[in-house]
Amino acid sequence: MKYVDEFRDGTLAAGLARAIAREADSGRDYAFMEFCGGHTHAISRYGVADLLPANVRMIHGPGCPVCVLPIGRVDMAIRLALARPEVILCTYGDCLRVPASDGLSLLKAKARGADVRMVYSAADALALATREPAREVVFFAIGFETTTPPTALVLRQAAAQGLANFSVICNHVLTPSAISTILESPEVRRLGTVPLDGFIGPAHVSTIIGSQPYAFFAEEYRKPVVIAGFEPLDVMQAIRMLVRQVNEGRAEVENEFSRAVVPEGNLKAKTLVAETFELRRSFEWRGLGLVPYSALRIRAAFAPWDAEAKFGLDYRPVPDNRACECGAILRGVRKPTDCKLFGTVCTPETPMGSCMVSSEGACAAHYNYGRFRDVPVRVVDRAARLNANQETA
Amino acid sequence: MNTVKPGYVRPLDLRNGRVDLGFGAGGRAMAQLISELFARAFANDFLARGDDGAVLPAPAPGERLVMATDAHVVSPLFFPGGDIGSLSVHGTVNDLAVMGARPLYLAASFILEEGYALAELARIVDSMAAAARAAGVVVVTGDTKVVEQGKGDGVFITTTGVGALPAGRDPGGARARPGDVVLLSGRIGDHGMAIMAQRESLAFDSEIVSDSAALNGLVEALYAAVPAEAVRVLRDPTRGGLATTLNEIAAQSGVGMELDEAAIPVSPQVHAACELLGLDPLYVANEGKLVVLCAPEHAEAALAALHAHPLGAEAARIGAATADPQHFVQIRTGFGGRRMVDWLAGEQLPRIC
Numbered sequence A: 001m002k003y004v005d006e007f008r009d010g011t012l013a014a015g016l017a018r019a020i021a022r023e024a025d026s027g028r029d030y031a032f033m034e035f036c037g038g039h040t041h042a043i044s045r046y047g048v049a050d051l052l053p054a055n056v057r058m059i060h061g062p063g064c065p066v067c068v069l070p071i072g073r074v075d076m077a078i079r080l081a082l083a084r085p086e087v088i089l090c091t092y093g094d095c096l097r098v099p100a101s102d103g104l105s106l107l108k109a110k111a112r113g114a115d116v117r118m119v120y121s122a123a124d125a126l127a128l129a130t131r132e133p134a135r136e137v138v139f140f141a142i143g144f145e146t147t148t149p150p151t152a153l154v155l156r157q158a159a160a161q162g163l164a165n166f167s168v169i170c171n172h173v174l175t176p177s178a179i180s181t182i183l184e185s186p187e188v189r190r191l192g193t194v195p196l197d198g199f200i201g202p203a204h205v206s207t208i209i210g211s212q213p214y215a216f217f218a219e220e221y222r223k224p225v226v227i228a229g230f231e232p233l234d235v236m237q238a239i240r241m242l243v244r245q246v247n248e249g250r251a252e253v254e255n256e257f258s259r260a261v262v263p264e265g266n267l268k269a270k271t272l273v274a275e276t277f278e279l280r281r282s283f284e285w286r287g288l289g290l291v292p293y294s295a296l297r298i299r300a301a302f303a304p305w306d307a308e309a310k311f312g313l314d315y316r317p318v319p320d321n322r323a324c325e326c327g328a329i330l331r332g333v334r335k336p337t338d339c340k341l342f343g344t345v346c347t348p349e350t351p352m353g354s355c356m357v358s359s360e361g362a363c364a365a366h367y368n369y370g371r372f373r374d375v376p377v378r379v380v381d382r383a384a385r386l387n388a389n390q391e392t393a
Numbered sequence B: 001m002n003t004v005k006p007g008y009v010r011p012l013d014l015r016n017g018r019v020d021l022g023f024g025a026g027g028r029a030m031a032q033l034i035s036e037l038f039a040r041a042f043a044n045d046f047l048a049r050g051d052d053g054a055v056l057p058a059p060a061p062g063e064r065l066v067m068a069t070d071a072h073v074v075s076p077l078f079f080p081g082g083d084i085g086s087l088s089v090h091g092t093v094n095d096l097a098v099m100g101a102r103p104l105y106l107a108a109s110f111i112l113e114e115g116y117a118l119a120e121l122a123r124i125v126d127s128m129a130a131a132a133r134a135a136g137v138v139v140v141t142g143d144t145k146v147v148e149q150g151k152g153d154g155v156f157i158t159t160t161g162v163g164a165l166p167a168g169r170d171p172g173g174a175r176a177r178p179g180d181v182v183l184l185s186g187r188i189g190d191h192g193m194a195i196m197a198q199r200e201s202l203a204f205d206s207e208i209v210s211d212s213a214a215l216n217g218l219v220e221a222l223y224a225a226v227p228a229e230a231v232r233v234l235r236d237p238t239r240g241g242l243a244t245t246l247n248e249i250a251a252q253s254g255v256g257m258e259l260d261e262a263a264i265p266v267s268p269q270v271h272a273a274c275e276l277l278g279l280d281p282l283y284v285a286n287e288g289k290l291v292v293l294c295a296p297e298h299a300e301a302a303l304a305a306l307h308a309h310p311l312g313a314e315a316a317r318i319g320a321a322t323a324d325p326q327h328f329v330q331i332r333t334g335f336g337g338r339r340m341v342d343w344l345a346g347e348q349l350p351r352i353c
Helices: A010-022 A037-045 A073-084 A094-097 A106-111 A120-129 A148-161 A176-185 A188-191 A205-207 A212-220 A233-249 A266-277 A301-306 A324-332 A362-374 A379-393 B028-042 B084-097 B116-136 B190-198 B215-227 B241-253 B268-277 B294-309
Strands: A031-035 A055-065 A087-091 A115-118 A137-145 A166-172 A198-199 A225-227 A251-255 A278-283 A289-298 B064-072 B103-113 B138-147 B155-165 B181-184 B231-235 B254-262 B291-294 B314-324 B327-331 B339-340
Touching: A010 A233, A031 A037, A031 A176, A031 A233, A031 A324, A037 A055, A037 A212, A037 A233, A037 A362, A055 A073, A055 A176, A055 A233, A055 A324, A073 A106, A073 A166, A087 A094, A087 A120, A087 B103, A094 A106, A106 A115, A115 B064, A120 A137, A120 A148, A120 A166, A137 A148, A148 A266, A166 A301, A176 A188, A176 A205, A176 A212, A176 A278, A176 A289, A188 B028, A198 A212, A198 A233, A212 A225, A212 A251, A225 A233, A225 B215, A266 A379, A289 B084, A301 B339, A324 B327, A362 B181, A362 B339, B028 B138, B064 B084, B084 B103, B084 B116, B084 B155, B084 B215, B103 B116, B116 B138, B116 B155, B116 B190, B181 B294, B190 B268, B215 B231, B215 B294, B241 B254, B241 B291, B241 B327, B291 B294
Parallel strands: A031 A055, A031 A198, A087 A115, A087 A137, A137 A166, A198 A225, A225 A251, B103 B138, B254 B327
Antiparallel strands: A278 A289, B064 B155, B103 B155, B181 B291, B181 B314, B231 B291, B254 B314, B327 B339
């Protein structure tokens, strides 16, 4: 497939792997966080970790929109959809399985009679409202800066058309504030117990917000940031650029994803978002807790299309399982396998915490793609290693 | 004088008529539906007897009987490359074929929704009859029920098949051994993506055609080329796709698997559609593909036999079974890394970012 396969080429990957191994200083360790779930998925899906030297470690960040969505927000949508038969609740496919309170999820609420439908875009939800004038179509909008402009657009279209049976539950969150929270966490900022040498910056998010917002992290926290595309070669190239910055003592924002990201971002989209949404003072992130100024709400001018206002929805926070280590995993303090729940009661079929919810989450990615690495020694490996030893001897 | 012709019945209106509750009520309407639609399309001596069941000849000495059943609820009912009629034949024929059996007879049970157009039903039944003829199986008995409007989705078809298993053949999911070679008969994901492209919520045009096909000919070609005991496992990777099938075999046989991602054939269209929707073709359904686990010393002959058959032209050697107490299915990615190919958790849902 053109423009995709070029970025998954095994030969180029092997070349980059050699370059990283050559440039990485064997006398030190490197720990980089990929913020985005898209990167986490690419790293696990293509086995990028196998191409990195042992002293270069990737930490999976909180950039998975479904993972950080707090249970209380899903509960809110489920309560609405179950209580009001006239409501058609639409959302992206990823959201449907997110476990909520009382053993429910949107998918299970559907089985109990709620009209829940999967849409591929905000525009599909708006079109559904036009097609079903007798029903109340509520779009459960989630995502980072990438999915926010389309939500802004449908809100404006609904307002322009005076479409009274359409509204939005806005759960859009902001990337930079989440990065700040991680950098401000005691382990990273003060104690230094969690080494964090740099960030792979978001791909799609950066096409909207540009590369400028990351300059603050580079300057204030002295952490290099390399914005990278979601293809595995993008990730490898970004790791090489991060290794170089660390080696040279630089902390700059570099853009590996220059085919799509410009410094100022997408001005039209940013204006659209600013005109339609305003900052929430604080918003709960699953795994990170309350993060100040980290989410958007719909401006008063669009209140008739704000489902929270329209249906008087109230938010009731729900704590995660106390044994769940998602918060620490998202900050790089723990690995999925450090969690007692991982792979025992918490599996992709029955996720207990945020990181297991979507395939982009750190725990789900490790469970689905990487857990074979946890098994001590495999029979075939031992044979292969013996052969290798004999050859070198 | 009585002017009504004896036995005169007005024929079914197959052009404009619709299914009504009478067709399932056991009366004249039902008898008419059976004789004018089903018996005409499936025309054979077993059905012609008009009895409650079919009397079948005993298998040849040394052969055993294999029985399989498959319910079909596909939506939409018509899709590029097939329809629920042909699919309902292929589904059960393939279940028998991958048991090593030669499929012989089918029973078909229809659940029709009140109001469904008879013209469409006739198209489905004709397609089913054509698929059965092509696969060399006979629809020997059947049943029809009608449910009220809103309680079905047009047509549901369940087929049950009987086949004969020649002596010496005994493929089974638990028979794979470390070192066995994994062969795949062609491109994966065509059926699932052809169906998905037809669904109204996904407004994309594609030329993807379902691979729905009867695999019994391909299986016979395989057995003609290699000793029966060399064929350890046969499977058709339907729902859940290739990944699920291989995990099932790994668990049943107590082995691991090592696959080579670059060797697994995927058409550019399916690759692109999956990319667009955030799906993995390894988990997308097929309806005309064969997975073979074969003893390594006969793998070349088996692959050549698949290649020589029209349904196996793109067959490939995609990996091997390994000794792995965890029964993990692993894959060498085209990128040069490794990962697991796990069971699917729930339904494959598209990702957001």
